[in-house]
Each structure stands twice: as structure tokens, then as C-alpha cells.
């Protein structure tokens with residue numbers, strides 16, 4: 001007892017302790033008056049003024065669902081030429097939405113940047129260790145495997161099969177609406193279409209999303225949509241694990257994740273039971289009965305080992321996620337722009353009539369159609385933003401210094417509207433910018449026309465997406481005259497950036513309000 005009492009005599013009194021903490025806190029406030037705790041002062045950047053210690057955390061939380069708007073607003077508020085930066089505790093974000101900076105990050109200095117553990121932690125529940133969620137060796141081996149599949153001859157055949165079958169169902173639904181003269185949500189229909197065709201492509205099953213009996217979402221689609229919206233919110237909430245638990249979202253996410261797992265594992269297990277994973281080399285060139293899953297099951301790694309059950313689930317779900325939302329949203333935004341500027345519709349119809357059969361190769365001859373689609377995607381890129389983390393210090397073109405641990409953030413939505421990148425008419429829907437003097441499609445640099453990402457992580461499904469989109473635009477516009485529902489333009493919520501319809505919170509760019517349209521059977525001139 002006596003020893004304890006002696007020791008206590010040497011401990012600082014409570015008031016000394018409080019005074020010490022107050023001084024330390026004042027020191028932290030002073031040293032972090034322009035940046036968040038865990039980051040340092042960077043006079044070479046224009047850091048958005050936030051609060052001492054927490055930096056821009058409150059702004060991030062306030063814009064949680066539409067973080068790109070915060071960046072656009074941040075750029076508008078800038079008072080210097082220095083690159084824009086935001087901080088939140090432990091993280092600094094630096095705006096690199098310029099083609100030359102993106103080229104350095106995604107190509108020249110690629111090995112210095114990763115999506116990083118924070119991204120993986122947020123995505124893992126749904127994307128597992130799939131190609132989207134991982135870096136380094138894991139990513140490299142998946143990239144190799146996925147590229148092999150996309151380059152297989154059989155892949156083209158599978159695509160055409162699934163596209164043709166589902167396009168006919170899509171048209172049947174529009175015919176039904178046209179017969180009744182009723183309005184319908186075109187964006188929702190495109191989601192149903194791409195889900196059905198990508199699930200067909202991936203698993204060889206009809207998930208029923210294009211049922212003509214009902215417009216209700218199927219459980220797989222509902223679970224998928226919910227999961228995506230929650231994943232997006234996690235990126236602006238450092239406390240997502242805690243808040244999801246208290247808000248009940250954690251439980252709902254577990255349920256959604258189970259729906260997706262059950263769906264994928266049921267098909268994989270059936271395939272394994274039927275021994276259908278063992279396709280021989282010579283069979284791979286025959287399309288009938290093949291799908292992405294069977295191509296994945298036939299892959300062997302360098303040790304001759306097939307993909308595990310979990311890896312198959314991750315690979316195939318990642319491909320559906322990759323293809324489904326991105327393509328559906330790009331189609332919806334393109335249709336929005338087309339209906340706003342209907343003078344671009346007839347040139348599409350003319351070249352479609354002239355071409356005849358549209359397939360995986362010939363679609364490239366639809367120059368007007370592809371130009372319109374690229375322009376829709378430029379103004380409304382399906383992946384509007386992304387951030388990678390630096391593994392080490394780097395200097396980007398123009399001398400922009402990146403420190404180890406910094407996050408470089410780019411927004412294709414911002415870049416599409418950037419006059420320095422696209423010229424004075426950047427904000428205008430102008431398909432002609434994609435066509436050269438000879439009437440051929442202009443080859444833009446992938447770092448400028450960045451909607452499909454670039455460099456080593458360039459989208460593997462770019463051709464597939466463009467083919468699918470051309471085929472849909474051609475088929476729908478050939479058969480129908482579409483127009484906005486009577487009160488659509490007056491009532492649709494508008495985005496503060498440019499007055500186009502508001503987008504919904506997501507990792508991608510869905511429309512917030514349904515794209516309500518009316519279809520009429522077309523009477524050819």
C-alpha cells in the first residue's frame with residue numbers, strides 16, 4: 001500500500017493532466033488548421049478550407065452520395081492555379097482529372113498506385129476477390145484469365161447468342177407498351193435487359209428480368225441494386241462499419257449478399273455435379289451450351305489447378321457487375337440526350353438500314369450510332385469517379401507532387417465537362433466530335449476519352465459494351481418513335497452541375513428519377 005501511495009505521489013495531478021492535454025490539443029489544432037489529422041500541410045496544393053483536425057470530413061459526409069458535385073464545386077471555388085485537394089482524417093485526396101496525369105498514373109507509373117486495402121475492405125462483401133476489388137498479383141492473374149476468355153473465339157458466339165435472344169424480349173416489352181399507348185421507364189427496362197443478357201452470358205440462365213408478365217424486379221436484381229448503393233456510400237463514410245450496424249444496413253447487406261451468393265453457388269454447384277466444367281479444347285470453339293462460367297471453369301493456372309468455387313463466384317459476379325449497370329446506364333443517358341436532340345436519330349436509322357446485319361464486327365461501321373453513344377458516355381460516364389492510392393512518392397507531369405499514402409482522385413464526369421480537355425463546347429452534346437473529316441470514327445486517346453478507364457486496367461468489355469449498345473439503339477430506333485412522357489422534362493429532378501437529370505448515389509451513374517418515355521410504332525416514311 002505504502003509503495004502505491006509513493007508511486008501516486010509522482011503521478012501528475014488531474015489539473016496538470018488536463019492542462020497538458022489542452023496544450024497538446026491546441027498544438028494539434030495549430031499544426032492541422034488547414035488539413036485533417038494524419039495529413040500534413042501542403043502549400044503546393046490548394047486544399048479546400050475545412051475545419052482544423054477533421055479537414056473536409058463534414059463536406060464529404062454532406063455530399064456523401066454525390067461526391068463528384070463536391071469536387072466540381074471545389075474546382076469552381078479555387079482561387080489559385082494549384083491542384084485541388086481535400087483532406088479527411090488520415091487521408092489526402094488530390095484531383096488528377098487531366099489526361100496527362102491519368103496517363104502517368106495508369107500507365108507510366110502504374111506500379112506505384114493501387115486501389116488499396118480501404119477499397120478492398122469496402123467492396124469485398126459483394127465483389128470478393130474479383131478483378132475490380134484487388135491489386136497486385138491477385139489482380140494480375142485475374143486480368144490474365146479474363147483476357148483469355150474475352151479473346152476466345154467462342155466468346156463472340158456466346159455474346160451474339162445472348163444478345164439476340166434478349167433483344168427480342170426487350171422489343172416485345174416495348175411493343176406491349178406501345179400497343180397500350182402507356183408510358184414506361186426506359187432506364188429500368190435497360191437495367192432489366194442488361195441483367196438478363198449478362199446473366200445469360202455469364203451463367204447461361206434466364207433470370208426472368210425480362211418477363212413480359214410483370215415489371216417487378218427479380219430478387220437477384222433487387223439485391224444487386226441495393227448492395228451497389230450501399231457500397232458507394234461506404235466510400236465517403238470512414239465509420240461505415242459502425243453506422244451500418246446501427247442503421248440496420250449491415251443486416252440488409254448480409255441478406256443481399258446471401259441472395260447473390262445463393263444464386264451463383266447454386267449454378268456453379270450444379271455445373272460441377274454435371275461435370276460440365278471440363279470442356280475440352282476442341283469444344284471451346286463450339287458455342288452452343290457455353291457461357292462465361294464454363295469458360296472460367298475450363299481455365300487452369302500455372303500449376304494446372306482450376307478456379308475454386310469461391311473464385312468462380314467472384315469472377316462471374318464481377319463480370320455481371322462490370323457489364324450490367326455500366327451498359328444500361330450508358331444507354332439510358334444516351335437515350336436522354338438523343339430525345340433532347342432528336343435531329344441525331346435519323347442519321348442512325350439511315351446507317352442502320354444501309355448496314356443490314358449488325359454483329360460483333362460490323363457494328364463498328366455504324367459511325368453515327370457509335371459517335372452518339374460515345375458522346376452520351378462522355379457527358380455521363382458510367383463510372384463517374386475513382387481514387388487510387390500511392391504506394392510511394394511520385395512526381396506527375398507539371399511537377400505535381402504525390403506523397404506516399406496520398407489518394408489520387410479523378411472524375412470522368414468532371415473531365416467530360418472540362419473545356420481545357422474537350423474545348424469550349426465541352427458541355428454540349430455534340431456527336432460530330434467523334435467523327436473525322438473522312439466520316440470515320442475518330443481515334444481519341446484513352447487517357448482523354450477515359451470513360452473505359454485506361455492503361456493497364458483498361459476496361460476489358462469495351463467492345464462488348466459498344467456492340468451491345470449499338471445493337472440496342474439500332475433495334476429500338478428502327479422500330480419505334482420515342483418521346484419523353486408529357487410531364488417528364490418539367491418534373492424530373494435536375495443536377496446542380498448542368499441541369500441534366502439528377503443521378504442517384506452509386507458507384508456508377510444511375511438516373512435518380514425514372515426516364516419516363518412513350519413509344520409509338522414507327523410508320524416508315
Ligand code: HEM
Nearest residue numbers: 319322323326327330382383451452453457459460461465
Ligand atoms: C458502357 C459500358 C462500360 C463502361 C463505361 C465501362 C467502364 C469501365 C471502367 C471505368 C473500368 C475501371 C473501373 C475500376 O477499376 O474502378 C472498367 C473496368 C472493367 N470493365 Fe468495363 N465498362 C463497361 C462495360 C463493360 C462490360 C460489358 C464488361 C464485360 C462484361 C466490362 C468488363 C470490365 C472489366 C473486367 C474491368 C476490370 C479491368 C481491370 O481492372 O483490369 N466492362 N470498365
